[in-house]
Each structure stands twice: as structure tokens, then as C-alpha cells.
Amino acid sequence: MTSRRNVLFIMCDQLRFDYLSCAGHRRLKTPNIDRLASRGVRFTNAYVQSTVCGPSRMSAYTGRYVRSHGSTHNGVPLRVGEPTLGDHLREVGVRCALIGKTHMTADEEGMERLGIARDSIIGVRIAECGFEPFERHDGLHPSTSYDPDPAYDTYLREHGFGAANPWEHWANSGEGENGENFNGWLLVHADKPARIPEEHSETPYMTRRAMRFIEEAEAKGEAWCAHLSYIKPHWPYIVPAPYHAVYGKADIQPPVRSEAERLLPNPIFEAFQQERYSKNFSRDEVRETVIPCYMGLIKQIDDQLGHLFDFMEKRGLFENTLVVFTSDHGDYLGDHWLGEKYLFHDVAVKVPMIVYDPRPEADGTRGTTSDALVEMIDLAPTFLDYFGGKAKPHLLEGRSLLPLTSGERTSLRNFAVSEYDYSGDAARLKLAMPVSDCKLYMITDGRFKLVHGESLEPMFFDLRNDPGELRDLGREPSAASDIERLRKMLMRWLALPNNRITVPDEWLTEIDDKIGHFDPIIGSGVLIGYWDEAELAKQQEARRRWLARRDRK
Incomplete structure (x- = not known):
């Protein structure tokens, strides 16, 4: 190269x-x-x-x-x-x-x-x-x-x-x-x-x-x-x-x-x-x-x-x-x-x-x-x-x-996710859904696939035994535990979006050593939560010792 x-x-x-x-x-x-x-x-x-x-x-x-x-x-x-x-x-x-x-x-x-x-x-x-x-x-x-x-x-x-x-x-x-x-x-x-x-x-x-x-x-x-x-x-x-x-x-x-897909299908599928x-x-x-x-x-x-x-x-x-x-x-x-x-x-x-x-x-x-x-x-x-x-x-x-292209035996993730907003489709009118609720999510762990939507019953497929996805198991009691497992994975994913994009994680973790030894705010002129002068003096001394160790290094 x-x-x-x-x-x-x-x-x-x-x-x-x-x-x-x-x-x-x-x-x-x-x-x-x-x-x-x-x-x-x-x-x-x-x-x-x-x-x-x-x-x-x-x-x-x-x-x-x-x-x-x-x-x-x-x-x-x-x-x-x-x-x-x-x-x-x-x-x-x-x-x-x-x-x-x-x-x-x-x-x-x-x-x-x-x-x-x-x-x-x-x-x-x-x-x-x-x-x-x-x-x-x-x-x-x-x-x-x-x-x-x-x-x-x-x-x-x-x-x-x-x-x-x-x-x-x-x-x-x-x-x-x-x-x-x-x-x-x-x-x-x-x-x-x-x-x-x-x-x-x-x-x-x-x-x-x-x-x-x-x-x-x-x-x-x-x-x-x-x-x-x-x-x-x-x-x-x-x-x-x-x-x-x-x-x-x-x-x-x-x-x-299959003809079975048209018999009592999930409402969003039917729409x-x-x-x-x-x-x-x-x-x-x-x-x-x-x-x-x-x-x-x-x-x-x-x-x-x-x-x-x-x-x-x-x-x-x-x-x-x-x-x-x-x-x-x-x-x-x-x-x-x-x-x-x-x-x-x-x-x-x-x-x-x-x-x-x-x-x-x-x-x-x-x-x-x-x-x-x-x-x-x-x-x-x-x-x-x-x-x-x-x-x-x-x-x-x-x-x-x-x-992965280098051949390392590693796994990037445990699941994959996709999203679709159907508020601009006729399906919203057929299902009488408010615009705010017209969000569909798919999550798969490679073996199973769950399709989740607000106020909708789930669609669920066993990809190993049904790779053509011809049988929706969303209503099957035997699939309930796997449906709930994937649903919890999806809910956790939804709860953790990456919205802090202006600073990296290091902006927070670079003060970990200070946090472990003294209040890192000490020295900034901001004093939060101290009871009296003695408690403040103790923290100020801890800061001086930490700075001295850092300078020696």
C-alpha cells in the first residue's frame, strides 16, 4: 500500500x-x-x-x-x-x-x-x-x-x-x-x-x-x-x-x-x-x-x-x-x-x-x-x-x-435496529393512529426478529427455523419470553440515544483521577455543599498534594 x-x-x-x-x-x-x-x-x-x-x-x-x-x-x-x-x-x-x-x-x-x-x-x-x-x-x-x-x-x-x-x-x-x-x-x-x-x-x-x-x-x-x-x-x-x-x-x-400471511395478519401488515x-x-x-x-x-x-x-x-x-x-x-x-x-x-x-x-x-x-x-x-x-x-x-x-475485515474474532453488537415512521402512509388512516404514535421499530439478534409499534401487537419471527419469515409468531404464547427479551433490549436502546455530540466521553473521564482524590471544582472559586471552613481546608490540602504528585510525574 x-x-x-x-x-x-x-x-x-x-x-x-x-x-x-x-x-x-x-x-x-x-x-x-x-x-x-x-x-x-x-x-x-x-x-x-x-x-x-x-x-x-x-x-x-x-x-x-x-x-x-x-x-x-x-x-x-x-x-x-x-x-x-x-x-x-x-x-x-x-x-x-x-x-x-x-x-x-x-x-x-x-x-x-x-x-x-x-x-x-x-x-x-x-x-x-x-x-x-x-x-x-x-x-x-x-x-x-x-x-x-x-x-x-x-x-x-x-x-x-x-x-x-x-x-x-x-x-x-x-x-x-x-x-x-x-x-x-x-x-x-x-x-x-x-x-x-x-x-x-x-x-x-x-x-x-x-x-x-x-x-x-x-x-x-x-x-x-x-x-x-x-x-x-x-x-x-x-x-x-x-x-x-x-x-x-x-x-x-x-x-x-404464503396464503396464511393474508389470514388474520397483524393490523400494520394488513394495512x-x-x-x-x-x-x-x-x-x-x-x-x-x-x-x-x-x-x-x-x-x-x-x-x-x-x-x-x-x-x-x-x-x-x-x-x-x-x-x-x-x-x-x-x-x-x-x-x-x-x-x-x-x-x-x-x-x-x-x-x-x-x-x-x-x-x-x-x-x-x-x-x-x-x-x-x-x-x-x-x-x-x-x-x-x-x-x-x-x-x-x-x-x-x-x-x-x-x-472484521482483519479477521479479528470480535462481535460488533448483539442486535441490529431499524426504524420507520409511517405517519405519511395510508396505514396511519386505516389504523386511526395519531402522527406521534406512527413509529415502527425492528430489532433482531440474528436468531429472532421483533417488530414493535405503539398500540400495535408485535410481529415476531424465528429466523433460524423460518428464514422466509412466513410465520408471524407475535400471537404465540410459546414466543412470549423471547418477545419480551427483545422488547427490553429495544427499550434500553431507545433510552440511550447519543445526544451529547459536542464533547467526547474523554471530556468527562479525564478528571476521574481528580474526582478520586478531591473535589475537582476546588480552585475554580465555586464552592458547592461544604459545611464549614475545616471541611473546605481539608479539600484544599488534598488538591495541593495531588498537584504535587502530578508535577513530580
């Missing part, structure tokens, strides 16, 4: 943990992601902190649980003052750049209250999760860019794909034989090729932009962290040719669901089964139309990562670059009679996570899998650790993964 280190942080959007060939998918081939797994560690129990884009990503970028950073739903701003990955890495001299999506909503009101201009350097950092926005692209959402090259919509217009919204009209719509436009938002059109030529579609474009950033940073001799954040295979489910025709009905895995997206994805016709497209989107990502990895190989970047491949959440795709991702079955809350660690200490774990419980919040402390930064446990609630 060289002395200068880099990080490539690749995140897909809505990619299931089991839709990779290295994770056991029988028909989908992802040789380039598999190649990364053969050089690193593939974590098989990686959980996100929320099953919706914004909160999950804010946890990834802050290293903090949703209950701590407060961005509880898409559109809820990450408040001013929440330190992020970019902030931590800048402290150790690392250029931290975004190439793609964050789903970040800026705290405009907070910035205005503090007099921070949106277009100032500080304002941009606050508004972009601490990243330098080399190329932000959230698709449907507004994009911004520090880079002189055009953003994706402008790029499309300059290449002859003009429209009021070229992202939707060209990159995410289909075209009929007579030039008619097929709306890519509609699931029925998922089997059609996108109107855009493949080389101009989102995934290749953003891959090229990542290579451009790396070239620029390398030319300047900078240590860098590049967050390549693909917007796919998230909907709209449409992919350009030839990827629209790579997979078909025969390649679809059977849905993981989400009644959503439009769930009713449609419960139909075989929809799955047979959409899933081959979803697989094609993943295949396109894998092919582009092949180009990126070849680019890195030619420049020797695998010698000093930590590479992480993951996703912000999964996708039900009709499993459990659900669409989208909002509940906590593994297909939604568990994600692929592959970590390639170039250090010699990691040679013994190359090509292995780990079943350790890891969380999305572990990535920020991992990157800080890799760059040699000081650990910040009072602030970063995750744990560095480097001990």
Missing part, C-alpha cells in the same frame, strides 16, 4: 440483498460485483437503519440512528448541526465527494435562522450532507453541481434529448413503434426498452462522472472518498436496450409468500398489504413484467462496475482504495404480498454489503463471508478508521468494520 489512502463508497438504490449471483441468485449474473466479493468480505447480515431512502441514507452519512439524527422520513430535513461523513473526513485531510443521489433535504429554515447563505461553502456542505457535490443527481428531485460540466438533464439536452423533463421523457420512458411515449412510471411498460440509448442512460453516465472525479483527485495528489450513488434499480422500472431483454419470465424466482403497490405486486402478471426489468437494471450496474474496476486496476488504485458496495434498502417485489419496502422483512431491511480492504491485515479474509450483525451506520466510522482518524463513539453510533 502507498501512504495515501482512498475510499470508493458505492451505493445502489432499492437493491435487494439476494439479487446478486454471489448471494445465491440462480439466474442473475453479476460477475463484477462477485469479483469484488472474491477480494473482500461479503456481510450476510447487514441491516439498514430505515427502509426508506432518506432516513436510511442520512444514517449512512451521519453514522447515527434515525432516532438520533431526526430525519425520520423522505423530505424531513437533516437538521443544521448534524456532523456528517464529509465533516469527519475533511478533518483528516480527505476530499469527500458525491457522484449521484443522496435524497438529502436541506434544513433551509435552520440555515436562514443562523444566517448561513445557501450558496456559501458552509451552506453547500450543510445542504449536501457534508459532501462536495461533484455531481448530484436525485432523478425526480432537483440536482445541483459544483462541477463545470453539465448536470444530467443538461447533458441529455446537449446530446439531442430535449424535453421539459428529459430525465423522465427519455431516460425513464419507453417508445412505441410510431414514436409514442410510454410512461415509465406505469408498471405495464417495464418490459419495454427505455427511449435513451444505453450509453446515455443514468448508470453509465454516473459511472463516467465517478471516473472523472477520481482522475481529477489523483492528478492533484489528493486523498479522496468518492460516493458513487446509483439511482437504480429503484423505480421507475425501465431499462435501456439491450438490458430490457436479457431476462425473462423463466428467470424469475418464486415469490416468498400495507392493502396499498396499491402491494396489490399490484401480488399479481403474477406484474411480477413477470417488472422483475426481468429489475434484474436488467442490476445487470447494467454490474457491467458498469466492470468498467470502473478495470479503470481502477490500470491505475493501481486497488492497492490503496477501500471499496464498499451496498444499497440503501431492498424491495419486496411481491414477496409477503407487498410492494415497495416499508416494513421489515429481510428482503426490505437487509442489504448487500461487500467490503474490500486493501491492507495486508485483510489478506486472510479475502473471498469470505461474515454473518456478523452489521449496520449501515458502521460505514462512516469504518472510513474514518481507515484514514487514521480518531474514533468518535460519542457521536458515531456505528462501529468500524476493519476488525
